[in-house]
Amino acid sequence: MNKVLFNVDEVKEKIAQGKKLILAGDESLLKELPKGQWIAGTSPYFMGENGGICDKERIFVNELPSWITNINISHYDETNIADIYKDGPDNGFTILIIPAFSSTHFSFALNAPKYDNFAQCPLIGWIAGVDLNDVGKVKPKVISGAENSFIENGAVALHASLPSNKYAEINILNIFTQGSGDTIVFPEDGFSAVEAMINGQKWNFAEYISQNKIDTKLPLVADYCGAMINTSFQSVDQAAKKVNFYAPVFKGMEYKLADPVGDYVTSFCQKMPSESSDKIVFACNCILNYLYSELEGKHTGDVTGPFTFGEIAYQLLNQIMAYVAIEDL
Amino acid sequence: MENIPEKVLADIVLNKISVNFNFLALKIMLTRLQQKVKTHPDPATVNECVAEFKNFLIKFGHLPKTQEDIAKIMKSR
Numbered sequence: 001m002n003k004v005l006f007n008v009d010e011v012k013e014k015i016a017q018g019k020k021l022i023l024a025g026d027e028s029l030l031k032e033l034p035k036g037q038w039i040a041g042t043s044p045y046f047m048g049e050n051g052g053i054c055d056k057e058r059i060f061v062n063e064l065p066s067w068i069t070n071i072n073i074s075h076y077d078e079t080n081i082a083d084i085y086k087d088g089p090d091n092g093f094t095i096l097i098i099p100a101f102s103s104t105h106f107s108f109a110l111n112a113p114k115y116d117n118f119a120q121c122p123l124i125g126w127i128a129g130v131d132l133n134d135v136g137k138v139k140p141k142v143i144s145g146a147e148n149s150f151i152e153n154g155a156v157a158l159h160a161s162l163p164s165n166k167y168a169e170i171n172i173l174n175i176f177t178q179g180s181g182d183t184i185v186f187p188e189d190g191f192s193a194v195e196a197m198i199n200g201q202k203w204n205f206a207e208y209i210s211q212n213k214i215d216t217k218l219p220l221v222a223d224y225c226g227a228m229i230n231t232s233f234q235s236v237d238q239a240a241k242k243v244n245f246y247a248p249v250f251k252g253m254e255y256k257l258a259d260p261v262g263d264y265v266t267s268f269c270q271k272m273p274s275e276s277s278d279k280i281v282f283a284c285n286c287i288l289n290y291l292y293s294e295l296e297g298k299h300t301g302d303v304t305g306p307f308t309f310g311e312i313a314y315q316l317l318n319q320i321m322a323y324v325a326i327e328d329l
Numbered sequence: 330m331e332n333i334p335e336k337v338l339a340d341i342v343l344n345k346i347s348v349n350f351n352f353l354a355l356k357i358m359l360t361r362l363q364q365k366v367k368t369h370p371d372p373a374t375v376n377e378c379v380a381e382f383k384n385f386l387i388k389f390g391h392l393p394k395t396q397e398d399i400a401k402i403m404k405s406r
Contacts, residue, residue: 119358120388167392171353225356225363226349252364314357329391 001049004304005058008032014063015145020071022095022158022282023145024128024306025059030143031150038145039073039156041097041128045290045307052295052307054131060306062282065326070161073146077154078107081115088121089161093168093324095282096125099140100309102153109316110189110248119314122168124324125157126284127310132291140309165329172313173321174228175267176258178221184255192244206241217292219319220245220255231255232288232318246288246310247318264293268300273323277302283323284308333386333399337406338379342366348401352394358385 006014008029014021015036023030023040030040046053046060064071074087076096081104088094098105105127112118128140142156143149162168184205185197196205209216216233223229234244249255261267273280283305289295290307303323313322340346342362350356362378386402389395 113361118361119354120385122354169392169394224360227353227356227360229357250364252367314354327393 001302001304003049004060004062005046005048005053005055006061007058011059011061014061020064020068020158020160021145022062022064023059026056026131027138027141027150028056029059033145033148035148036145037071037073039095039097039158040143040145041099041126041156041306042140042142043129043306043308044131045129045287047285047295047300047304047307049304051297051299052290054296056131060304062305064160064281068160068162072159073144074157074159075144075147075149075151075154076104076157078104081108081155082111083116084108084157085115085117085119085121085123087157087159088123089159091164091167092159092161093122093124093170094157094159096123096155096157096312097142098125098127098155098312099142099152100127100129101140104153104155105310106191108155109191109310112315122170122324123312123314124170124282124322125312126306126308126322127312127316129287129309132287162326166326167329168324169327170313170322170324171273172227172311172317173268173271173273173323174230174319175261175264175271176219176221176230176319177228178223178256179259181257184220184257185253186249186251186255189248189251191248192242193249194242204241205243206236206238209236209243210238214257215260217288218258218260220249221258222253222255229317230258230319232286247316264289264295265298265300268321272301272303273325279325279327280323281326283321284311285321286311286319288319289321333383333402334406335379335383337402338382339375341402341405342375342378342382346405348398348405350398350401352389352392352398354389355385355395355398
């Protein structure tokens, strides 16, 4: 398997060579890097060449193929993130990184489906995080290598144009499927819910979870015309009678609790993309998969990438692997 | 693409016909349209969503997965 974790000096050399890079790493390492054709987000969790790892000494490097010659690095915030799909190249893809818990993160998650040209540009990316022991103490950041600016509330994007004989295809790998249990519908969009309709009957959702002893390590799953889309539980606040999620639930969408999964690695490998890993230019996987499935030291086939606080495949998703492959026309 | 009757596209947007599409972007975009007409089932919204669905298929009609999906739509008539 190709090396994907590098020390700071090795990354500096790649930048000096003019390589186009998507980086993930601890903030202290990213701060040492010079300007160049790169974007980055903070995260110390990676699926590396030797398996899942938490590493604060090295940087994860996605090097775009050399035949991708035309890129544009942009900075967004709440005032212009709605342009993200319009700004994509006519033929190409966009990689977007947003810091977790920022207002740009929440705004994108809730509103992306309403943006102009939604889903009309191949958009992939991730939500930058921190060491789980530092949540609440250290803020996740994203970095534009073009300006060497560190951003706590905003986003960075790398728009990559492709030659006319190639195209970008974004896909997700989700080991979770809808269970056969209750149908859950929420009355409002949001990252939290108090009430829900369970099979048409109104419940306090926190009480429903408690009374039914729901395993909140399993996500809610919605069926998007055959694509299984997860929303992960963040916390159940029994005192406030409120449930919090890592992505918004959407009003009127029908959700079901996921069926339990046996062994993650086995399930993952059974669903491995048919695209060869050579064609995949970027992938990321959810930190919840790293934690719940105990992926430290384990492999997810040949696919490598950061573990993230949310994944972006056209919109914000949870508990999936997102990837972009470059195919020939 | 122009041969697909608008009624078929409307039936898909209104969830009267279920098609097992391949293209992830299409699945996600179509779901948004279906949710929109579920909330606002007036003719203007339905027509707007059908137009958006059709324009999406035209824009990405050169891609292999979209071509497979268009073939599935034609079979569903």
